[in-house]
Amino acid sequence: MTTGTTASETALRAGVVGLGMIGGGVAVSLARRGRIPTVYDVRPGISDSLEGVPAQVPTLAEVARDSDVVLVAVLDADQARAVLTGADGLLAAAHPGLVVALLSTVAIEEVRELAAVCAAAGVDFLDAGVTGGTAAAQNGLTVLVGGPAETVDRARPVLDDFAKRVVYCGELGTGMTMKLARNALTYSVWAAVRESALIATAGGISLSRLLEVVSDTDGGAAPLTLLQVHAAGITVPEERVASADLLAQKDLAAVQEFAASAGIEVPIVDAARPHMRAVYSGEMPSRPA
Numbered sequence: 001m002t003t004g005t006t007a008s009e010t011a012l013r014a015g016v017v018g019l020g021m022i023g024g025g026v027a028v029s030l031a032r033r034g035r036i037p038t039v040y041d042v043r044p045g046i047s048d049s050l051e052g053v054p055a056q057v058p059t060l061a062e063v064a065r066d067s068d069v070v071l072v073a074v075l076d077a078d079q080a081r082a083v084l085t086g087a088d089g090l091l092a093a094a095h096p097g098l099v100v101a102l103l104s105t106v107a108i109e110e111v112r113e114l115a116a117v118c119a120a121a122g123v124d125f126l127d128a129g130v131t132g133g134t135a136a137a138q139n140g141l142t143v144l145v146g147g148p149a150e151t152v153d154r155a156r157p158v159l160d161d162f163a164k165r166v167v168y169c170g171e172l173g174t175g176m177t178m179k180l181a182r183n184a185l186t187y188s189v190w191a192a193v194r195e196s197a198l199i200a201t202a203g204g205i206s207l208s209r210l211l212e213v214v215s216d217t218d219g220g221a222a223p224l225t226l227l228q229v230h231a232a233g234i235t236v237p238e239e240r241v242a243s244a245d246l247l248a249q250k251d252l253a254a255v256q257e258f259a260a261s262a263g264i265e266v267p268i269v270d271a272a273r274p275h276m277r278a279v280y281s282g283e284m285p286s287r288p289a
Contacts (some may be wrong), residue, residue, distance in 0.1 A: 009212040014158045015039070015067030017060060017083050017090070019046045019053075022103060023073030024134020027053045029162035032139075038066040060086065061093035061138075069158040071128075073103040077110035084117055099155045101128040101145075105183070108173050112144075115172055124151045126161070127172060129179030139164050144182075146175030192268045199255065202262035230282035241280045248276040 012035070016027045019041040030037045031052030039047050039056045040063045047056040057063060058081055058154045063070055070090060074080050080102055084091050087101040090100060100118055102111070102125070111127045111230045117234040118180045145152055151166055152159075169175045200210040208271035229236065252273040272279070 009259050011065060012154075012157050013038070013068045014161070015063040015070040016073065017041075017063060017070060018073040018079075018104075019043075019050065019056070020076075022052075022130060022133045022141070023071070024050050026071055026073060026103070026141070026162045027131070027140075027142075028137040030158070031138045033161040035158065036163050037071075038063050053280050059088045060090050063157045064090040064093040064098060065095070069099045069101060069155045070099065071101050071103055071158070071162075076104065077114065078104040080104055080106065080110075080114055081117070084114065091123060093117070094121045094123045096122060097154075098122075099124045099126065099151055099219055101126040101155055101159070103128050103130050103143075104175065105129055105179055108180075111173050111176050116148075124148070124154075126151060126155060126175040127174075130163075131178050131179070131182060132164070134287065135164075137160075142167065143176040144169055144178040146170060148175070149171050170254070189266070195266050195268045196225070198257065199262075199266070202264050203258070209221065217265075226279065236281055238281075241277060245277040245278045248280075251274070 005037075006143045014035050014037040015283050016023050016030070016031050019027060019039060019093060024042075024046070027047070028050050031050075036052070036214070039050075039053055040060055041047065041056055044056075047053045049064055050122065057066070072080055072083055072090075074083060084100070085090070090098075090120045100123055102114065104255075105115075105165045106139045115125040120206055124147070126145055128146075130136075130141045131144070132142055143159050144167050145159070146169050149168070152193060156166065167175075167178070196214070197207055197210065200207065200213045210277050255269050257267060259269070264278045277283075
């Protein structure tokens with residue numbers, strides 16, 4: 001993809017739909033970079049509290065008319081669909097070259113559906129899931145983009161103006177897939193932390209002491225170690241996988257036995273134990289042809 005800034009890139013007009021924590025922060029970040037966005041929200045007057053952001057326009061169609069790249073930051077796919085296809089929605093005033101970038105997290109099939117709706121109207125579509133929402137107003141978002149490289153190139157100046165990092169993931173849907181993979185890790189770790197806390201408290205251990213121990217040991221401080229190994233293409237020897245799995249089975253069986261005696265549920269441990277060999281080996285399911 002190309003780099004550098006041209007006059008046409010500087011003049012690229014931006015629009016933002018949805019002025020919540022993410023969309024509002026995106027609009028503020030754009031304004032601070034001098035790319036004043038055209039903005040819309042269903043809630044009247046929301047833009048009044050956003051530094052440097054102009055008053056919101058009355059219709060979505062006006063956002064489309066006044067923008068080259070529209071960033072959609074709504075709750076879900078139903079709202080995104082309404083933003084696009086409503087009687088006075090974005091597609092009602094679509095013009096050649098318009099790019100819609102969806103920042104919301106939705107299912108992959110919904111990404112494809114929304115992209116098809118845009119394509120039928122001659123509008124280019126990018127899935128652009130974001131992380132770091134609480135820092136959106138400080139150019140703190142990481143944007144995970146999927147779609148044609150040429151479309152990403154055209155939208156890139158706008159993305160760069162509100163994000164700290166733009167990661168091009170590949171074809172349509174890959175940006176959202178990356179966001180889903182990241183979310184799966186985040187939520188699963190949080191759930192595992194809760195399960196660990198249940199086990200500790202059931203045994204009379206304070207959470208502060210658990211935190212102290214976990215923070216000071218490799219098991220707690222380096223949860224991505226295996227991902228780093230597998231991402232580097234390192235093959236774990238079979239004998240190492242076997243011995244590590246044997247140890248995991250013993251340890252997790254002890255956890256399950258304690259949990260049963262304490263009357264607590266450990267669904268993360270129950271789900272993980274049968275798959276520990278694959279965890280260590282990095283085995284991945286084969287993709288359909």
